[in-house]
Amino acid sequence: MPSVVEGPEAMGDAGLRARAARVIPGGMWGHQRAAAVPRGYPQFFVGGDGAFVQDADGRRYIDFMCAWGPIILGHRHPAVSEAVRREMERGDCLDGPTPHAVELAETLVAMIPHADWAMFQKNGSDAMTTCVTLARAGTGRRKVLVARGAYHGAVPWCSPSLLGVTAEDRVHLIHYRYNDVASLEEAVAQAGDDLAAILVSAFRHDIGQPQELPAYAFAAAARAACDRTGAALVVDDVRAGFRLDLGGSWERVGVRPDLAGYSKAIANGQPLAAITGTERFRDAASRVFVTGSFWYAGAPMAAAVATLTELMRVDAPRVLEAAGLRFRDGLTEQAARHGFPLDVTGPPAMPVMLFRDDPEAALGEAFCLEALHRGVYLHHRHNMFLSLAHTPEVIDAALEATEGAFRALARSRTA
Amino acid sequence: MPSVVEGPEAMGDAGLRARAARVIPGGMWGHQRAAAVPRGYPQFFVGGDGAFVQDADGRRYIDFMCAWGPIILGHRHPAVSEAVRREMERGDCLDGPTPHAVELAETLVAMIPHADWAMFQKNGSDAMTTCVTLARAGTGRRKVLVARGAYHGAVPWCSPSLLGVTAEDRVHLIHYRYNDVASLEEAVAQAGDDLAAILVSAFRHDIGQPQELPAYAFAAAARAACDRTGAALVVDDVRAGFRLDLGGSWERVGVRPDLAGYSKAIANGQPLAAITGTERFRDAASRVFVTGSFWYAGAPMAAAVATLTELMRVDAPRVLEAAGLRFRDGLTEQAARHGFPLDVTGPPAMPVMLFRDDPEAALGEAFCLEALHRGVYLHHRHNMFLSLAHTPEVIDAALEATEGAFRALARSRTA
Numbered sequence: 123m124p125s126v127v128e129g130p131e132a133m134g135d136a137g138l139r140a141r142a143a144r145v146i147p148g149g150m151w152g153h154q155r156a157a158a159v160p161r162g163y164p165q166f167f168v169g170g171d172g173a174f175v176q177d178a179d180g181r182r183y184i185d186f187m188c189a190w191g192p193i194i195l196g197h198r199h200p201a202v203s204e205a206v207r208r209e210m211e212r213g214d215c216l217d218g219p220t221p222h223a224v225e226l227a228e229t230l231v232a233m234i235p236h237a238d239w240a241m242f243q244k245n246g247s248d249a250m251t252t253c254v255t256l257a258r259a260g261t262g263r264r265k266v267l268v269a270r271g272a273y274h275g276a277v278p279w280c281s282p283s284l285l286g287v288t289a290e291d292r293v294h295l296i297h298y299r300y301n302d303v304a305s306l307e308e309a310v311a312q313a314g315d316d317l318a319a320i321l322v323s324a325f326r327h328d329i330g331q332p333q334e335l336p337a338y339a340f341a342a343a344a345r346a347a348c349d350r351t352g353a354a355l356v357v358d359d360v361r362a363g364f365r366l367d368l369g370g371s372w373e374r375v376g377v378r379p380d381l382a383g384y385s386k387a388i389a390n391g392q393p394l395a396a397i398t399g400t401e402r403f404r405d406a407a408s409r410v411f412v413t414g415s416f417w418y419a420g421a422p423m424a425a426a427v428a429t430l431t432e433l434m435r436v437d438a439p440r441v442l443e444a445a446g447l448r449f450r451d452g453l454t455e456q457a458a459r460h461g462f463p464l465d466v467t468g469p470p471a472m473p474v475m476l477f478r479d480d481p482e483a484a485l486g487e488a489f490c491l492e493a494l495h496r497g498v499y500l501h502h503r504h505n506m507f508l509s510l511a512h513t514p515e516v517i518d519a520a521l522e523a524t525e526g527a528f529r530a531l532a533r534s535r536t537a
Numbered sequence: 538m539p540s541v542v543e544g545p546e547a548m549g550d551a552g553l554r555a556r557a558a559r560v561i562p563g564g565m566w567g568h569q570r571a572a573a574v575p576r577g578y579p580q581f582f583v584g585g586d587g588a589f590v591q592d593a594d595g596r597r598y599i600d601f602m603c604a605w606g607p608i609i610l611g612h613r614h615p616a617v618s619e620a621v622r623r624e625m626e627r628g629d630c631l632d633g634p635t636p637h638a639v640e641l642a643e644t645l646v647a648m649i650p651h652a653d654w655a656m657f658q659k660n661g662s663d664a665m666t667t668c669v670t671l672a673r674a675g676t677g678r679r680k681v682l683v684a685r686g687a688y689h690g691a692v693p694w695c696s697p698s699l700l701g702v703t704a705e706d707r708v709h710l711i712h713y714r715y716n717d718v719a720s721l722e723e724a725v726a727q728a729g730d731d732l733a734a735i736l737v738s739a740f741r742h743d744i745g746q747p748q749e750l751p752a753y754a755f756a757a758a759a760r761a762a763c764d765r766t767g768a769a770l771v772v773d774d775v776r777a778g779f780r781l782d783l784g785g786s787w788e789r790v791g792v793r794p795d796l797a798g799y800s801k802a803i804a805n806g807q808p809l810a811a812i813t814g815t816e817r818f819r820d821a822a823s824r825v826f827v828t829g830s831f832w833y834a835g836a837p838m839a840a841a842v843a844t845l846t847e848l849m850r851v852d853a854p855r856v857l858e859a860a861g862l863r864f865r866d867g868l869t870e871q872a873a874r875h876g877f878p879l880d881v882t883g884p885p886a887m888p889v890m891l892f893r894d895d896p897e898a899a900l901g902e903a904f905c906l907e908a909l910h911r912g913v914y915l916h917h918r919h920n921m922f923l924s925l926a927h928t929p930e931v932i933d934a935a936l937e938a939t940e941g942a943f944r945a946l947a948r949s950r951t952a
Contacts, residue, residue: 279693408564
């Protein structure tokens with residue numbers, strides 16, 4: 123290690139990893155730890171700009187993770203930066219909420235058909251935990267139906283890891299299979315008169331699995347079961363929210379929830395989560411106690427208003443879908459031409475890319491690493507994210523790199 | 538309501554409340570809702586500056602809540618604003634952590650004697666939930682001892698409200714009385730060989746109650762019980778952290794925890810939480826899965842480094858204690874002179890102010906409202922917070938206002 127470090131950016135990825143290994147358990151935690159990306163990927167980043175990110179070694183990539191979802195307008199979008207700057211010049215974290223809390227709630231209520239009201243938090247886990255608490259408060263019941271394998275956050279009741287979690291944290295969960303009406307009905311029956319909520323992801327986006335859009339019959343069955351039993355239908359729109367439909371992702375299937383949770387893209391990277399709900403749950407929402415030290419801060423809410431305004435102005439879901447289709451079509455054409463069976467599934471704006479017969483994703487890792495070396499940051503198992511900065515020119519530049527990656531992969535296969 | 542609103546700030550508190558009542562359940566949620574402050578207090582704020590906050594009606598107050606804890610250097614401290622601005626100009630929310638994650642972990646490890654490592658989150662609730670998860674992961678046990686009435690967050694396992702919470706969310710909690718060794722020992726015995734952790738607040742700061750510093754015998758007993766049983770001693774330093782002792786609040790009583798949680802003041806208002814721990818829990822910390830969409834963002838971590846650097850430079854706890862003593866001594870002298878029995882308890886930098894024989898805090902509310910009208914924002918039941926911007930001149934100006942408030946109270950008593 124150099125004895126003089128002029129600033130944190132003076133240290134490259136390897137040096138930072140060595141320092142991190144001493145003061146951060148395992149070198150990093152959670153979904154942005156290096157263990158979650160292919161070996162050879164950078165751990166540390168120092169900048170973002172439109173569709174590009176820059177790592178601690180100064181390498182620049184076309185970014186298909188968008189900070190794992192939060193970036194939807196592109197990194198450092200001027201309207202968002204300006205909103206944050208303005209709030210920081212006034213004071214962001216105060217003794218009460220700023221007027222932006224009202225402005226943002228009004229924006230969501232105007233934009234989302236089922237929304238009669240909104241409340242704000244910080245993490246997606248906060249939003250989903252609040253939905254569950256609210257459903258229980260509003261129904262006086264306890265059971266919550268969750269699709270097996272679905273990700274709803276990283277707190278004990280829903281974390282994908284059971285380490286440090288007790289059985290009782292999950293005793294009131296009942297699992298069903300996404301898009302499987304019979305399995306859903308069975309879970310509803312099992313809950314009996316204690317059914318508080320049915321949780322559904324915007325679409326099936328379980329890690330390492332082909333993605334599935336919600337089938338209409340499944341969505342309608344979930345809605346009907348809630349109508350029949352008085353339970354809350356809760357859409358987890360934390361990951362997908364604002365990329366597929368600005369009225370909420372289940373508008374695409376024509377089914378409206380009672381409660382929905384959002385986070386990630388809502389403020390283009392500023393820390394914010396939200397829930398929206400119907401009149402029926404307003405009273406419960408006014409009585410539960412949910413809060414956090416920074417939940418009232420003005421800058422993320424002003425950033426969210428700026429983000430949503432821009433998304434509406436350009437009809438973002440349409441633009442993102444077009445960009446995603448261009449990328450997907452290019453990738454699948456390249457894969458076929460080079461003789462690699464590749465499935466790109468899910469909504470084009472949030473594709474997951476899985477090679478067939480690649481259960482350990484070894485081929486996926488090798489491909490992603492080749493793409494990385496050519497300046498494109500992809501993921502081998504998790505869904506990726508497009509932003510409005512992914513213009514046709516950017517997609518085409520990315521496809522030039524992936525063409526090179528497939529060629530390298532084909533070479534190493536024959537070697 | 539006016540038909541033309543030029544911006545959110547064009548609307549005063551009353552108008553904003555009317556708008557909020559339509560789109561936010563109960564008009565606002567959590568600890569910053571108007572129900573948590575005296576009737577007549579403003580709900581909405583638009584700015585902060587040093588020791589001052591400004592409400593949506595343009596009134597300016599000397600701020601003794603400091604955003605309910607986060608502000609410790611004063612609102613809009615230039616070193617913090619500059620750190621945030623710099624990060625925003627590079628890109629804040631990226632595909633991985635920035636070098637500031639390492640820099641901040643190194644800063645905490647150097648500053649906090651028990652800390653061998655650190656991890657970062659967003660909410661105080663995240664920090665405390667992570668400590669509990671970690672203690673369970675590290676010990677393979679389930680029971681967690683919590684002081685009755687202590688606040689550790691607003692998620693189901695610890696929320697002060699039971700609405701929407703199930704019995705199982707708390708089935709592994711065992712309660713004891715803060716500063717009561719016998720009660721602690723009884724709880725330890727009850728947990729038997731299933732004791733994962735003893736949670737202790739930095740000091741007793743239950744709302745509406747006189748505050749109590751930890752007694753040495755109690756702190757030593759908690760430490761000894763953990764040493765004897767292998768459980769984790771966890772200090773909840775979310776509220777008090779960095780105001781009382783930069784090495785962790787229990788340094789003052791000479792007892793070191795195995796794990797500690799921080800948030801609030803760590804980044805002078807930027808959204809961040811942290812946990813620190815000893816070598817013994819490093820492995821468990823590297824294996825639990827805890828994460829959030831914005832937990833890796835650079836700006837709050839850069840803000841934290843700037844905040845902690847400044848706190849160390851000026852020896853903040855000493856300065857804050859002096860400011861707090863000046864305020865406490867002034868208040869108690871005024872109260873006595875005007876014939877009001879007032880108890881100002883707890884550490885001077887985080888005082889709670891309770892009138893005796895005022896169980897509903899009606900007198901407290903009346904006093905706070907009189908002070909508010911004279912430009913000082915106090916709280917009638919919750920502990921208050923001082924910042925480094927509370928200079929002797931600011932304290933003296935506040936005391937001039939409270940003198941007027943006591944005089945008005947005395948007048949209305951004799952009227």
